[in-house]
Every structure is written in structure tokens, then in C-alpha cells.
Amino acid sequence: MPDADAATDAEDDALIARFAAGDQAAARVLTARLAPGVLALARRMLRDAAEAEDVAQEAMLRLWKIAPDWQAGRAKPSTWLYRVAQNLCTDRLRRARGTGLDAAPEPVDDAPGALDRLITADRAAALNAAMARLPDRQRLALHLRHFDGRSNIEIAEIMEVSVEAVESLTGRAKRALAGMLIAKREGLGLG
Amino acid sequence: MAHMTESEDTELEEFFAAARQAEPPPSPAFLGRVLADAADQGYGRAAPAPARSDVWARVRTALRSIGGMPGVAALAVCALFGLGLGYTGQSGLDAITVLGQELDAGFDDYAVGGFDTSELEG
Numbered sequence: 001m002p003d004a005d006a007a008t009d010a011e012d013d014a015l016i017a018r019f020a021a022g023d024q025a026a027a028r029v030l031t032a033r034l035a036p037g038v039l040a041l042a043r044r045m046l047r048d049a050a051e052a053e054d055v056a057q058e059a060m061l062r063l064w065k066i067a068p069d070w071q072a073g074r075a076k077p078s079t080w081l082y083r084v085a086q087n088l089c090t091d092r093l094r095r096a097r098g099t100g101l102d103a104a105p106e107p108v109d110d111a112p113g114a115l116d117r118l119i120t121a122d123r124a125a126a127l128n129a130a131m132a133r134l135p136d137r138q139r140l141a142l143h144l145r146h147f148d149g150r151s152n153i154e155i156a157e158i159m160e161v162s163v164e165a166v167e168s169l170t171g172r173a174k175r176a177l178a179g180m181l182i183a184k185r186e187g188l189g190l191g
Numbered sequence: 192m193a194h195m196t197e198s199e200d201t202e203l204e205e206f207f208a209a210a211r212q213a214e215p216p217p218s219p220a221f222l223g224r225v226l227a228d229a230a231d232q233g234y235g236r237a238a239p240a241p242a243r244s245d246v247w248a249r250v251r252t253a254l255r256s257i258g259g260m261p262g263v264a265a266l267a268v269c270a271l272f273g274l275g276l277g278y279t280g281q282s283g284l285d286a287i288t289v290l291g292q293e294l295d296a297g298f299d300d301y302a303v304g305g306f307d308t309s310e311l312e313g
Contacts, residue, residue: 022235053221061228124213127206146207178199
């Protein structure tokens with residue numbers, strides 16, 4: 001729905017302008033519209049609720065700070081915000097790996113347990129655990145596509161890659177998930 | 192790797208739908224922090240009028256720049272001297288004016304006495 005998207009972006013632009021003029025009600029609307037998505041993205045990338053809240057708060061703070069200089073129509077507010085959040089997540093992941101706090105390539109600890117929960121049809125937990133085992137960029141692309149409902153074009157803008165690269169990332173991610181979830185499900189006799 | 196089948200795609204979508212439903216909403220505490228950050232920016236807030244103590248601080252700074260109280264005293268003496276000079280200067284100016292008139296009269300006498308106008312007459 002490009003028209004609806006354009007209208008939403010224009011509304012966000014107008015809200016940013018109102019906020020910059022001192023309208024706190026505009027800040028509340030922007031927070032309600034944008035913060036949940038940014039937080040969900042950060043949760044997906046960092047797999048740590050407190051760290052995710054820090055990143056989402058920081059991303060929103062950058063929006064508040066840039067508001068007086070925001071140029072309507074140049075960048076989509078949500079795309080700009082998600083790019084900021086993505087960069088903040090990448091920095092934190094790099095730092096964590098650099099200091100050896102997250103030296104293991106993927107958090108596999110909770111995966112077997114979560115996959116076993118398929119027996120009780122806890123698909124959400126199984127999917128989250130399986131997604132946590134994906135490489136960062138595949139996880140991000142898949143999150144934006146299937147949890148945030150972004151188009152491949154928007155994902156390409158946020159991730160600063162080509163649309164073809166997005167298609168490749170999501171394709172590989174979904175095949176990996178299918179391998180982890182569906183095959184396991186059949187192995188558990190639930191297929 | 193082989194492409195996914197349609198049934199695999201459908202099944203995977205069921206996992207996504209379940210995970211979307213299970214997504215926890217942002218906590219009120221988190222939303223409160225975000226809004227507090229927004230309020231902290233202070234956009235649209237009028238700049239506060241300078242406090243009385245600020246005015247006096249500015250006066251003290253200005254006085255200090257001219258040498259403090261000795262400087263102020265010197266300035267006051269100069270101002271009084273200037274006023275006095277103004278009054279006394281008025282009488283001095285009158286004397287100069289009178290002297291000027293006398294000189295002017297003397298010049299007229301000289302001019303009349305110096306020329307013999309009868310020589311010009313035919």
C-alpha cells in the first residue's frame with residue numbers, strides 16, 4: 001500500500017515538526033507509532049530485553065534530538081529510525097563478541113529446549129530460538145519482513161543493501177528455519 | 192539449497208504468526224523513559240527571564256571592567272568637573288563675545304579714518 005505508507009510517513013513528518021515546536025502530545029503519538037517496532041527489532045537482534053530497551057531508547061532519543069533539523073520528505077522517519085537502531089545493535093553485538101562475552105557463534109543453549117516445546121505446540125518459542133541461531137543480517141531481514149511487515153524495498157533501504165541481497169538473505173534464512181523447525185517437527189512425530 | 196515447497200512455506204508462516212502473537216508489548220516504564228527524553232529536549236519552551244541576581248551580577252561585572260569602585264569614583268569626579276566647566280564656561284564665553292565686539296568697533300574706526308574719500312570725488 002504505497003499510498004497508505006506515504007500518508008503515514010507524511011503524518012510522521014508532521015508529528016516530528018509539531019514535536020520540534022514544543023508539542024509533547026506529538027511525542028506521545030510518535031512514541032506509540034514507532035517505539036514498539038524499534039524495540040521489537042532490538043529484541044530480535046540482541047536477545048536481551050534490557051539491552052534492547054537501551055537501544056530502542058537511544059534510537060528514539062536521536063529522533064528527538066534531530067527533530068528541529070528534520071527535513072520532511074527526505075527520509076522516511078521509520079526507515080531512518082530502524083537504520084539507527086540496526087547500527088546501534090550491530091555496534092553492541094560487535095562489542096560483545098569482541099570482549100568474548102558472547103564468544104559462542106550462536107546461542108544454542110535454549111534452542112534444544114525450545115524446539116522440544118514443539119510437543120506442546122509452542123511455536124513462538126521454537127521460532128524465536130531458531131531465529132536466534134541465524135546470522136545477524138538474515139535475522140534482521142527476516143524480522144523486518146515477517147514481524148514488521150516491511151517490503152523488500154524498505155528492507156533494502158534500512159539495511160543499505162540491494163533488493164536482490166534482501167531476497168537472498170530472506171530466502172536463505174527461511175530455508176534454514178524450515179530445516180530447523182519443520183524437519184524437527186516431523187522428527188518429533190508432529191508432521 | 193533447494194527451494195522451499197509451498198507447504199513448507201505455509202507451515203513456516205504459522206510459526207511466524209504464533210511468534211507475532213507472542214510478541215510482548217513495550218513496558219510502561221520503557222515508554223515513560225522515552226517520553227521523559229522527549230520532554231528533556233525542552234523544545235518550544237520560552238527562555239527564562241534573567242533572575243534578579245543575574246542582573247546584579249552583570250552590573251558587578253560591568254563595574255569591575257572599569258576598575259571597580261575607584262574607577263566609579265574617578266568617573267563621578269570627571270562628570271562633576273564636566274558639569275562645573277559647563278557652568279563656568281558660560282561666563283567665559285560672554286567675556287570673549289564682549290571682547291570681539293570691541294575689536295569690531297575699533298576696526299570700523301580705522302576703516303573710516305584710513306580712507307580719504309574726497310580724493311575719489313571728481
